[in-house]
Each structure stands twice: as structure tokens, then as C-alpha cells.
Amino acid sequence: xxxxxxxxxxxxxxxxxxxxxxxxxxxxxxxxxxxxxxxxxxxxxxxxxxxxxxxxxxxxxxxxxxxxxxxxxxxxxxxxxxxxxxxxxxxxxxxxxxxxxxxxxxxxxxxxxxxxxxxxxxxxxxxxxxxxxxxxxxxxxxxxxxxxxxxxxxxxxxxxxxxxxxxxxxxxxxxxxxxxxxxxxxxxxxxxxxxxxxxxxxxxxxxxxxxxxxxxxxxxxxxxxxxxxxxxxxxxxxxxxxxxxxxxxxxxxxxxxxxxxxxxxxxxxxxxxxxxxxxxxxxxxxxxxxxxxxxxxxxxxxxxxxxx
Amino acid sequence: xxxxxxxxxxxxxxxxxxxxxxxxxxxxxxxxxxxxxxxxxxxxxxxxxxxxxxxxxxxxxxxxxxxxxxxxxxxxxxxxxxxxxxxxxxxxxxxxxxxxxxxxxxxxxxxxxxxxxxxxxxxxxxxxxxxxxxxxxxxxxxxxxxxxxxxxxxxxxxxxxxxxxxxxxxxxxxxxxxxxxxxxxxxxxxxxxxxxxxxxxxxxxxxxxxxxxxxxxxxxxxxxxxxxxxxxxxxxxxxxxxxxxxxxxxxxxxxxxxxxxxxxxxxxxxxxxxxxxxxxxxxxxxxxxxxxxxxxxxxxxxxxxxxxxxxxxxxxxxxxxxxxxxxxxxxxxxxxxxxxxxxxxxxxxxxxxxxxxxxxxxxxxxxxxxxxxxxxxxxxxxxxxxxxxxxxxxxxxxxxxxxxxxxxxxxxxxxxxxxxxxxxxxxxxxxxxxxxxxxxxxxxxxxxxxxxxxxxxxxxxxxxxxxxxxxxxxxxxxxxxxxxxxxxxxxxxxxxxxxxxxxxxxxxxxxxxxxxxxxxxxxxxxxxxxxxxxxxxxxxxxxxxxxx
Amino acid sequence: xxxxxxxxxxxxxxxxxxxxxxxxxxxxxxxxxxxxxxxxxxxxxxxxxxxxxxxxxxxxxxxxxxxxxxxxxxxxxxxxxxxxxxxxxxxxxxxxxxxxxx
Numbered sequence: 001x002x003x004x005x006x007x008x009x010x011x012x013x014x015x016x017x018x019x020x021x022x023x024x025x026x027x028x029x030x031x032x033x034x035x036x037x038x039x040x041x042x043x044x045x046x047x048x049x050x051x052x053x054x055x056x057x058x059x060x061x062x063x064x065x066x067x068x069x070x071x072x073x074x075x076x077x078x079x080x081x082x083x084x085x086x087x088x089x090x091x092x093x094x095x096x097x098x099x100x101x102x103x104x105x106x107x108x109x110x111x112x113x114x115x116x117x118x119x120x121x122x123x124x125x126x127x128x129x130x131x132x133x134x135x136x137x138x139x140x141x142x143x144x145x146x147x148x149x150x151x152x153x154x155x156x157x158x159x160x161x162x163x164x165x166x167x168x169x170x171x172x173x174x175x176x177x178x179x180x181x182x183x184x185x186x187x188x189x190x191x192x193x194x195x196x197x198x199x200x201x202x203x204x205x206x207x208x209x210x211x212x213x214x215x216x217x218x219x220x221x222x223x224x225x226x227x228x229x230x231x232x233x234x235x236x237x238x239x240x241x242x243x244x245x246x247x248x249x250x251x252x253x254x255x256x257x258x259x260x261x262x263x264x265x266x267x268x269x270x271x272x273x274x275x276x277x278x279x280x281x282x283x284x285x286x287x288x289x290x291x292x293x294x295x296x297x298x299x300x301x302x303x304x305x306x307x308x
Numbered sequence: 309x310x311x312x313x314x315x316x317x318x319x320x321x322x323x324x325x326x327x328x329x330x331x332x333x334x335x336x337x338x339x340x341x342x343x344x345x346x347x348x349x350x351x352x353x354x355x356x357x358x359x360x361x362x363x364x365x366x367x368x369x370x371x372x373x374x375x376x377x378x379x380x381x382x383x384x385x386x387x388x389x390x391x392x393x394x395x396x397x398x399x400x401x402x403x404x405x406x407x408x409x410x411x412x413x414x415x416x417x418x419x420x421x422x423x424x425x426x427x428x429x430x431x432x433x434x435x436x437x438x439x440x441x442x443x444x445x446x447x448x449x450x451x452x453x454x455x456x457x458x459x460x461x462x463x464x465x466x467x468x469x470x471x472x473x474x475x476x477x478x479x480x481x482x483x484x485x486x487x488x489x490x491x492x493x494x495x496x497x498x499x500x501x502x503x504x505x506x507x508x509x510x511x512x513x514x515x516x517x518x519x520x521x522x523x524x525x526x527x528x529x530x531x532x533x534x535x536x537x538x539x540x541x542x543x544x545x546x547x548x549x550x551x552x553x554x555x556x557x558x559x560x561x562x563x564x565x566x567x568x569x570x571x572x573x574x575x576x577x578x579x580x581x582x583x584x585x586x587x588x589x590x591x592x593x594x595x596x597x598x599x600x601x602x603x604x605x606x607x608x609x610x611x612x613x614x615x616x617x618x619x620x621x622x623x624x625x626x627x628x629x630x631x632x633x634x635x636x637x638x639x640x641x642x643x644x645x646x647x648x649x650x651x652x653x654x655x656x657x658x659x660x661x662x663x664x665x666x667x668x669x670x671x672x673x674x675x676x677x678x679x680x681x682x683x684x685x686x687x688x689x690x691x692x693x694x695x696x697x698x699x700x701x702x703x704x705x706x707x708x709x710x711x712x713x714x715x716x717x718x719x720x721x722x723x724x725x726x727x728x729x730x731x732x733x734x735x736x737x738x739x740x741x742x743x744x745x746x747x748x749x750x751x752x753x754x755x756x757x758x759x760x761x762x763x764x765x766x767x768x769x770x771x772x773x774x775x776x777x778x779x780x781x782x783x784x785x786x787x788x789x790x791x792x793x794x795x796x797x798x799x800x801x802x803x804x805x806x807x808x809x810x811x812x813x814x815x816x817x818x819x820x821x822x823x824x825x826x827x828x829x830x831x832x833x834x835x836x837x838x839x840x841x842x843x844x845x846x847x848x849x850x851x852x853x854x855x856x
Numbered sequence: 857x858x859x860x861x862x863x864x865x866x867x868x869x870x871x872x873x874x875x876x877x878x879x880x881x882x883x884x885x886x887x888x889x890x891x892x893x894x895x896x897x898x899x900x901x902x903x904x905x906x907x908x909x910x911x912x913x914x915x916x917x918x919x920x921x922x923x924x925x926x927x928x929x930x931x932x933x934x935x936x937x938x939x940x941x942x943x944x945x946x947x948x949x950x951x952x953x954x955x956x957x958x
Contacts, residue, residue, distance in 0.1 A: 014834060017529075019881055039878045039890050052857055054907050054936050056882040057890055081883040176837075176856050203851045210856060286856050287845060534943050726941045730908065767943045792914050792942035824950055 010228040015153040016177045018228065020062045020077035023113055026228040027151075027235070028066035028075065035064040037094055045088050047123040056082045059090040063098040069236055071108035074098055080115030080156030087161055088120040092130020099137035103144050109239040110141055110148045112169065117184065118160015131161030138168045139245070147171065147242030151231050153178040153211070153224060160184065170242040170308060173234035174211040174220040176290075181209040203286065207270030212285055212293060216274055217260065218303045225290050243306055252307035277302050315484035322347040322450075322486050326510055333462045333508065334494060337515045340370035344379065347486050347510075348450055351381045354403075355448040355480065358388035359471040359639070360410060360678065361523060361611045364454035366490045366514035368393035371452070376401045383407070383430075385446045387438055387472055387639075389414050389676070391519075398427050407431055407446055408676060409438045415673035422674065422747045432753060435679045436647065439472075439640045442479035451480035451487045454518045457498055458491045462508035465498040468612035468620065468635035469520055473503060475640040481507040492517040499632035522614035522850050524590045526564035529835045529855075534724055534767045537816065537826035539565035542654065543574055545770045545819050546720060546763060547583040550696040554586040556646040556683045558655020562722040564594040566654075568831040571601035588646035588683070591616040591627065591635070593849065597832035597842045599626055608645055609637040610679065619846035639679070646683035651696035652718035653683040657755055658727065659735050662783045662795065664758035664773060666721055667740040674743065677755060684756040686717040700762060703774040716774065719756060720763040725791030732793035733766075734786065758782075764789055767823075768796070769815040776812060788813045860904040860912055862919045866929035869897035870956055877955035880948045887940040889933060889952045897930045906937035918942050918949075926953040 010026040018026070024033055037043050039057030048055050060082035065074050076095050078085040087095075095112075102110045119127035138148050150166045152158045153175030158166050163182040166172055174180065183191075185199035198204060207213060214220040221241075222234040243249045264273045274282040277300045288296065297303045311317075325346035329339045344367070348354070356371060357364040371379075372393045382403040389395065389411035397403040398421060407430035411418045421427045433441070442448065453476055456467035466473045481487050488510045489503075543566060546552065557563040570584055585605045589595070591613045598604050607627055612620070612635050620627045620635045630636050646653065657666040668675050690697075697715030704716050723733045744752040764771045764786060771785040780803070788804035790796030807813045816823050833839045836853045870893070880888040895901060902919045922928075926949070933952070940948070 012829065017828065017834060021878070039888075040876055040892060049857060052907060054857070054882050054905060054938050056888060056936055057878065057934070079881055081881045081886070201851050202854045203856075206854065206856050212856075286854075287840075532944075533947060534941075537947075724941070725943060730911070730939070730941060792917055797913075797917055823947060824954055826947075 010232060013228045014226050015175060015224070015228055015231055016155060016226050019081070020079040020113065020115065023228060024062060024066070024075060024077050027111075027113075027232050028068055028073070029070065033064055033066040033075070035062060036098070037063065043090050043094075045090055045123065047088065051122050053122065059088060059094065060085060061091045061094050063094045065107070068108070068111070068232070074102045074105065074107045074110045075113065076111075077113035078115040078154070080154040083120055085116035085154070085156040085162070086118060086120035087116065087127040087130050088123040089126030089130065091120070092127055092134065096130060096133045096137050099134060099141050102141045102146055103137075106144065106146060108146075109242075110146060111235055112148065112150045112165070114150050114152050114158045114162050114166060115154030115156045116158060116160070116162035117156050118162055128161065131164060134165055135168045138165065142170055142245035147239050149173065149235055149238045149242070151235060152180055152220070153226060153231065157181075157184070157209070170245070171222070171238035172220040173222040173224050173231060173238060174214055175224045175226045175230070176211045177226055178211040179205065179209040180214050180219060185209070204269070206286065213270045213273075215297055215303055216277060216279070216285075216300070217264070218256065218305050223290065223293060223297065243308055249307060252305070256305055256307045319484045319486060322349070323509055326486070330510055332460050333511050334460060335510050335512045337366060337512055340367060340512045341373040343488065343510060343512070344370055345374050347488070348374070348379045348382070350379070351383065352449040353383045353385050353446060355386045355442075355451045355476050356384060356394065357451070357453040357472060357476060358386045358390045358394055359469070359611065360388055361520050362454050362469040362471050363391055363519045364452050364490050365391055365393070365519045366512065366516070367452040367454070367488065371402065372396050372400070374402055380404070385438070385442065385448055387435055389418060395421060404428055405430060407433065407438065407441070409433045409435050410676040410678040412675050415675040419672055419674045419743070419747065432674065432676050434677045434681045435639060436643045436682045439475050442475065447483045447485065448476065448480045449485050451476045451485060453477065453487065453489045455489050455491045455503070457493045457495045458489060458508065458511045459495055459498050459505070462489070462505035462511055463498050463501045464489055464491070464503035464505070464508055465500055466502040468617050468637060470502055470637045471611045471639045474638060477503050477507050488512060490514045490518065499634065500630040502636070520614055522853070524559050524592050524613045525615070525849065525853055526561055526592070526594055527836055527853055528564070528568055528594065528831055528833045528838065531561055531565050531568070531828065531831060533826045533828065535561050535565045536569070536828065536830060537767050537821070537823055538562055538722060538724070538765055539569050540573055540821050540826060541770055541816060541819060542566055542720065542722060542765050543569060543579070543583075544577065544821060545814055546652075546654075546718065546765070548577060548579055550651070550699050550718060552583055552652045552696045552718065554650045554694070555584060555652040555654065556588045556650050557592070558680065558722070559590075560656035560722070562656050563654055564592065565831070567592060567594040567598055568833055570598040570603050571832045572830050574603070575601070588642050588650055591620055593836070593839050593847055594833070596839050596847060599623065600842050601832075608642050609635060610639045610642040611637045614850050615848045618848060619843050622846055643679050643682045646679065647685070647687050648690055650683065650717075651694055652720060653680070654720040654722055655680055655684065656722050658733065659738050659740075660721060660723065660733060660764065660786065661735055661738050662786055664761045664764065664782065664786060665738060665754050666756045666761065667738045667753060668755050669738070669740040669743055669753045671739045671742055674753065677753070680755055684719045685760045686719065690715070690717075700774060703772070716762060718762050719760045720765060721756070721761055722765050725766050725768065725793050725796060732795070734790040734793045734795035736795070766791060769813055769818070772812050772814070775810065781807065781812065785812050858906050858909045860906070860915055862902045862916060864900045864920070864923045865898050866900055866923060866927045867898070868927050869929035870927065870931050870953060872957040874956050874958060877952055879951045879955060882936045882938045884938055885940055885944065887935055887937040887945060887948055889935050889948050891952045891956050892932045892934075893930050893956065894932050895930050900928050900931055900933070902933045902935065904935040904937060906939070908937070908939050914942055918945050922946060922949045926950065928953050928956075931956065
């Protein structure tokens with residue numbers, strides 16, 4: 001007989017499967033999380049009822065404060081299963097508010113548990129505005145000396161405006177299930193045709209947007225197993241290792257991105273990029289386990305940089 | 309003076325006409341239509357190999373292109389109506405009559421064409437029933453089959469998806485028929501001979517490899533807590549209760565959840581080696597963890613499954629494999645095994661009525677039967693005892709001399725009370741009844757008859773129909789596990805409690821199961837990727853099931 | 857959207873002291889349930905927002921069975937439904953009650 005479930009077990013709990021609340025509960029020091037604008041306040045979307053769509057008490061994002069290994073952090077976690085984690089007015093407002101509070105509160109870090117398809121179609125203007133405000137707020141937080149670390153490994157991936165927000169973070173950790181991009185697979189297929197990009201070829205999607213690809217080209221700074229414990233360890237090490245937010249860092253990032261498009265702009269598939277990076281057997285990358293993959297990353301060097 | 313060789317002469321004439329297009333036995337794919345026009349005669353019985361999985365698609369296209377002036381009025385006798393071409397031939401008049409078994413993806417079109425009178429239907433069969441009629445009154449004049457490769461002598465390697473081919477060839481070749489095989493390539497030497505060359509008259513090298521659909525892959529990521537709860541009840545309340553070792557599983561998420569709970573929940577219950585050791589089953593990817601944990605001793609397969617070939621090759625102690633190492637499947641023999649050598653069939657259905665009749669037919673689709681009714685029926689020809697069979701027999705039958713007792717096959721329906729879009733599983737009257745009267749079928753397409761069903765398992769509990777002693781017991785036992793459907797809410801609560809006291813209805817708590825423990829963390833694998841890990845990298849899932 | 861509210865009295869309060877709990881997610885075939893210990897100890901209120909109209913009698917039966925089984929006195933229960941099946945609703949309600957008892 002299975003006994004009663006024994007609380008969050010961060011070694012076993014799958015990040016991909018966990019809800020936003022379960023991720024936060026297990027990620028932070030036990031009992032340390034204090035939620036702001038919790039579900040009991042019922043700050044729900046004013047727009048969704050117009051479309052006859054159900055609302056969520058927290059509008060799909062959980063924000064608040066807690067501690068990580070004893071140090072204070074501000075956190076925001078998107079629920080990727082509610083409307084694909086998409087940004088609406090309240091959802092975006094909660095994130096922006098948290099970031100602005102972090103400028104004042106100066107925690108050791110801000111952790112963004114991104115799990116989003118982008119902007120909510122039903123409240124697109126408010127969502128787009130929120131994305132822009134969040135990006136600006138992130139730069140202010142970083143300018144105040146507080147690292148902003150994105151953790152990406154959920155069902156919805158990190159797409160659209162979420163991909164832009166990820167691009168402004170100090171550091172990103174990603175798991176194999178995670179995907180980071182601005183235009184998602186279906187969007188590309190719709191605009192460019194299935195010959196250009198077949199969104200149903202899931203192996204292709206992961207080769208071009210998945211966690212391993214992003215890690216290999218330096219788009220993400222840590223590669224995690226799909227456990228909360230692995231993301232926690234990555235968050236701790238990325239906070240310690242976050243770059244300064246100054247002109248040198250931004251210039252280095254610009255140079256890195258320019259060089260990347262020069263080197264890989266012609267490539268048709270992730271495997272071509274990996275080959276140019278010096279990966280010995282690009283076709284084997286998707287099946288590598290975490291340890292073998294980390295060894296590959298360490299060998300090619302591209303993934304480590306001081307930019308961002 | 310009687311001519312005892314009329315059929316033989318007719319075959320010789322067909323072969324003669326076909327040979328004009330062949331080099332030896334080999335016909336280029338561009339000549340396939342001409343070949344069929346040469347060997348087919350109006351009104352022929354034709355088996356166009358449409359299996360559950362493998363499709364002779366190149367030959368299907370070739371048949372569609374035949375001139376209806378030359379080739380018409382065919383009587384199609386094949387188990388699967390799967391490809392659009394299988395029905396296109398009825399629109400052009402190339403084919404006229406149909407006897408078949410399964411039409412999953414084409415079910416809606418079959419219904420429309422039956423209603424419109426474009427198809428003259430003989431009957432919808434179960435697999436074994438149709439195969440049996442190949443040898444009695446539906447023997448094909450021409451069989452159009454599919455294999456992986458052939459040599460120039462016609463020796464055929466059908467590969468892991470052998471499926472129906474040996475049965476079709478047996479019936480056709482040995483009764484004066486003509487056998488045409490499409491193959492992906494012609495080789496000097498086939499890996500193994502699945503069909504001897506002297507039974508194959510023509511070989512067509514197909515323009516593209518034959519089509520196979522991954523029908524049996526269930527992504528563990530999509531399994532729900534409700535399915536896990538039902539699986540826990542089935543394991544504890546039926547597998548363990550009856551000690552079921554030899555069985556067949558359906559293809560739904562419910563039985564896939566059971567497969568994934570064996571190495572976890574089953575292990576905790578100490579059931580390893582006591583249950584689920586011998587299967588008649590396709591190589592389900594969700595069975596990998598149970599195999600790897602040493603639960604499963606032996607599996608015989610109807611067909612194969614896309615992506616499982618390398619894994620099967622490396623597990624010859626478990627699967628039936630040839631000298632070349634690859635799987636040998638055989639639908640007719642595996643169906644027979646499921647019917648006679650298994651103590652339990654457990655699977656899902658779409659509708660169950662108050663007597664326990666079940667059907668997967670909806671008002672607009674004739675999906676056919678496939679093999680579930682063969683395995684989901686009590687075989688009266690069985691004579692060997694087993695503990696599970698005898699226990700079920702004792703529950704059903706309480707009087708008479710034990711030495712004259714029959715055992716009973718366990719036939720278990722595993723259903724959620726509501727299906728997709730809140731459609732209730734339990735109904736007053738099966739949609740199959742409406743459909744039958746609408747399109748003039750003499751028999752309603754019932755998948756499993758009430759008198760064969762022994763247990764119904766839902767998230768609300770297990771109804772043991774073997775223990776029911778009259779019609780009222782039975783109706784209330786069914787209502788008592790029908791949840792919040794109208795059927796369930798219409799229960800006689802006092803009677804249902806009486807049935808519970810008699811052990812006819814068992815709730816999760818009666819089995820010592822806490823519904824809140826039904827958690828996804830109990831699954832041995834929670835994703836397709838986990839299955840790949842369990843297989844040591846040998847399972848190669850199709851791209852549409854990947855998220856890496 | 858259809859709004860439904862059901863009120864029951866219980867013979868006892870829900871054990872435990874936790875003031876509130878939330879479980880589930882608003883997604884297709886799923887729902888979220890917010891439980892708040894804000895009512896008199898023998899009162900229960902269940903308020904439902906659902907996009908699927910016409911299932912009032914089913915909700916009524918599910919809620920009545922849950923109240924009879926869990927006796928969740930003192931708790932206001934608010935549900936945002938994403939089109940969950942009755943068995944999922946029952947399961948979430950029981951999960952919610954267990955969280956409050958912890």
C-alpha cells in the first residue's frame with residue numbers, strides 16, 4: 001500500500017509535471033514562501049469572462065518572497081497549464097510589481113520560473129505592455145545589483161514575450177523538456193509553411209528550441225535534470241556566478257550574438273550548428289544523459305561566456 | 309464428365325496473363341495496375357491486405373487505378389478497412405461487396421457508404437471469424453499482400469509486422485488463388501523466410517515503404533489520476549484476487565496505466581511472479597518497465613509496434629523472434645492464444661448498457677470489431693483448468709457436481725464513467741442499436757455481449773457480475789459503479805449497499821485503497837523519455853511522441 | 857459562464873486549523889478549488905464558476921456526496937472549473953479537504 005504522500009520531495013518531484021505552486025514549495029527553503037496577492041484576494045482577469053472563459057484565482061502566476069539556502073529571494077512562478085501560462089493584464093502586473101519591489105527590497109536574487117506561450121490573445125494589449133514593462137523592470141533590478149535568474153522546464157516552454165523576458169535575465173537554467181524561443185513552432189509553420197518548419201516533428205522542435213540546443217549555443221547557462229533539486233542547485237550556482245550589469249557585459253553580449261549569427265546563420269537544423277560547434281556526434285546529442293551532455297558542453301566551450 | 313481442375317486451370321490462365329508483365333516473378337511498381345487488370349476477373353473475392361497496422365498501400369493505389377470496365381464487382385474480404393483507397397474502390401464500382409473486421413479510421417465513411425447503398429455488406433466479423441471463413445466460404449481468388457522484402461524467387465520477409473499475411477496466403481495459395489506481394493525492396497537473400505517463395509506468384513517493388521501506424525503507443529505523460537486509481541483497483545481487486553497470470557490487455561490508457569503500475573504498486577503488494585506473467589499482446593512500449601523489472605516471462609504478439617524493433621531483438625527470452633533476431637508476429641495464432649490460453653481479457657469500451665452489453669460504435673461510425681470479442685469472450689471449447697478460471701467459474705455457478713463444472717474466462721471492462729467531452733459511458737440503450745436499425749444490420753454491432761462480461765471497473769468501484777444472481781442484481785451492480793452519469797444517479801441506494809455487503813460491488817475503501825494515493829508518482833514511467841531510459845536506449849519512439 | 861452555489865449544514869467542523877488551501881489548476885478537464893475557513897463551524901458553501909452549462913444536477917450530487925463524506929464544516933469552497941469530469945471534481949474536493957486538515 002502506498003502511504004500518505006510525504007510532502008514535497010525535491011529529488012523526485014518532476015519540474016515538468018509540478019504545478020507553479022509545487023515548484024515554489026519545493027524549490028525554496030521549507031516554509032519560507034510568503035505569497036503576495038494570493039488566491040484569496042481573487043485578483044482575477046477582468047477580460048476573460050467577456051470571452052466566456054474560466055478565470056484562475058491567481059491569474060496563472062504566483063509571486064512572493066522566500067529564502068533560498070537562507071538568503072532572501074523574490075520569486076514569480078507561471079502556471080503553464082492555465083491558458084498556456086500566457087501573460088494577461090493581472091498576470092503581467094503581478095510580475096512587474098514584484099520586479100519593481102525587488103529594486104527597493106534588494107534581495108539576493110529574483111527567480112523567474114517561466115512557463116509561458118507568450119501573450120494571452122484575449123488581453124493582448126495589456127499583455128504586450130506587461131512584457132515591455134517586465135523587461136525594463138528586469139534591467140532596473142539588475143542595475144540595482146540583484147541578479148535575475150530564469151528557470152525554464154515547464155510544459156508551455158518559454159515563448160513569445162516570455163522568450164524576450166528570458167533574454168533580459170542575468171542567467172538561465174533549462175532542462176531537456178524546456179524550450180526557449182520567441183516564435184513558437186506553430187507560429188513558424190503558420191507563417192512559413194510546413195516545408196520550412198514542421199511543428200509536428202517534435203524532434204525537430206527540440207533540436208532547434210529545446211534545452212540542450214539552448215545550452216550548447218550559450219543561450220542558457222545551466223542544464224538541469226527534470227527535478228526540483230536540480231533546478232535549485234542550478235539557481236544557487238547561477239546566482240553566485242551572475243555577471244555584472246554594466247556596459248562591458250552588454251557589449252560582450254552584443255558581440256556574442258553577432259558572432260553567433262555569422263557562424264550559424266546559414267544552418268538549417270540544430271545538428272548542423274552542433275557540428276560546427278565541434279560536437280563529435282551531433283545526431284547522438286538528443287539521447288545523451290545529463291552527465292554525458294554536460295561533458296560535451298564543457299568540451300566545446302561555446303556555452304560558457306561572461307556576457308548576457 | 310466432371311472437371312476437377314477448373315479452378316486450377318483458371319489460376320494458370322491468370323498467372324499466364326500476369327507473367328507477360330513480369331521478369332520472373334518481379335513486376336515494376338509502374339506495372340502494378342496492369343498486373344492487377346491481367347490477373348483479376350469481375351466478381352473475384354479479393355483480399356487487399358489491410359491489417360490492423362501494416363497496409364499493402366502500393367497495391368491499394370494500383371487497384372484504385374484499374375479500369376472499372378475490366379475490373380469490377382469485386383468482393384473484398386480483408387480484416388482492415390484502414391486506407392481511403394479501401395473504400396474508393398467501392399465508389400468506382402471496382403468493388404461491390406465487403407466482408408471485413410475492423411475499420412477504425414474509416415468508420416464514419418463506412419457508415420455513410422453502407423447507408424448510401426454503395427457497399428453491399430456481408431458481415432462485420434471478429435478477426436478469427438473472418439480468418440476462419442477464408443477457409444470455408446470466403447476464400448480469396450487473389451490476395452494482395454505486403455512484406456518488407458523478397459528475393460527473386462518470391463521468398464518473403466514480412467518482418468516484425470507479419471500480422472495477417474500467413475493466414476491470407478495459406479487460404480489463397482492452397483486453394484488455387486493468386487498471391488501478389490508488395491515489398492519495400494528486392495534483395496538477394498531475405499533475412500528469414502516468413503512466406504516460402506512457392507506460395508508467392510508475383511512480387512511488386514513498391515514506390516514507397518508500406519505504411520504502419522503506431523497504434524499502441526500511449527504517452528505516460530497523459531495518464532490521469534483517475535486512470536491510475538482504476539488501475540490500482542484492477543490490480544488489487546482482480547489481478548491479485550484471481551491470481552491472473554495469463555492475459556490480454558486492451559490498447560487504452562487504463563491498461564497502459566496497469567502496465568506502468570506493475571513494477572511499483574504491484575511490487576509493493578508483493579505480486580511479482582504471481583500475476584501478469586504471460587501475455588497475448590502487441591509490444592506495448594508501456595510494458596517495458598514491467599519487462600525490465602522481471603515481471604513478464606513471455607509475450608506473443610498480433611503485430612509489432614513502431615519503434616520497438618530493436619528492443620524486441622534484444623529480449624528474445626520474452627518475445628517470439630526468428631533466426632534473424634526480429635519479431636515474428638501472427639494475428640490469427642495470437643488471437644487464438646488470447647481466446648483459449650488466457651484467463652483474462654481486460655480492456656476499455658465506449659458504451660455499456662444496463663445489462664452489460666458494450667459497444668465502441670457511435671451513431672455515425674461503424675468501427676468494426678477487430679479482435680476484442682475473440683479475447684473478450686468465454687470460450688466453450690476450453691478444457692484445461694487454472695486457478696483463475698476455476699475461481700471465476702465457481703463464482704458464476706453455485707450448484708451441481710464440481711467435476712462437471714466449467715471455469716470462466718474473466719472479461720473485464722475498464723472504463724471511466726464519463727468519456728471525452730463529458731459523454732457518459734453508461735447508457736440506457738447502446739448507439740449500436742440505432743445504427744443497426746438505420747443501416748439495416750440484422751445484428752447490432754455489440755463488441756462484448758453482456759453474458760461474457762464478468763467485471764466492470766470504474767473510478768467508483770468494481771462490479772462483479774459473476775456474483776449477480778438475477779437481472780435486478782445485475783442492473784443495480786452496474787448502476788452502482790456508474791458514478792454521476794444519469795444511470796449512476798438513478799441507482800437504488802439501498803440495493804447498492806446490499807450488493808456492497810455481498811461483495812458484488814467493491815469500493816476503493818473496501819479494497820484498502822485511498823483514492824488520494826492515486827498519484828502520477830506511482831507510474832514506473834511518466835513520459836516517453838522514461839520508457840526510453842527503461843529500455844536502455846533500445847526503444848526508438850516515433851517523432852510525434854518525443855519531447856526532446 | 858454558469859454560476860452555481862450550494863449551501864449545506866454539517867454535523868461537525870472540518871478538522872485542522874489551516875485557514876486556507878488551494879489545489880488543482882484551471883485547465884481543460886481540470887479545475888481549481890480554493891478552501892477558506894471563514895464560515896460558522898456547521899456551515900459549508902460551495903460556489904462554482906463553470907464554462908459548461910447544464911450540469912447543475914451533477915454538480916449538486918457531487919457536492920452533496922462530498923459534504924456527506926468529508927463533513928467540511930466552516931469552510932467556504934470556491935471552484936473555477938475548466939470542464940472537469942465529476943470524478944475529477946470529487947478527487948480535487950477530497951484533496952482540498954485533506955490539505956485543510958494537515
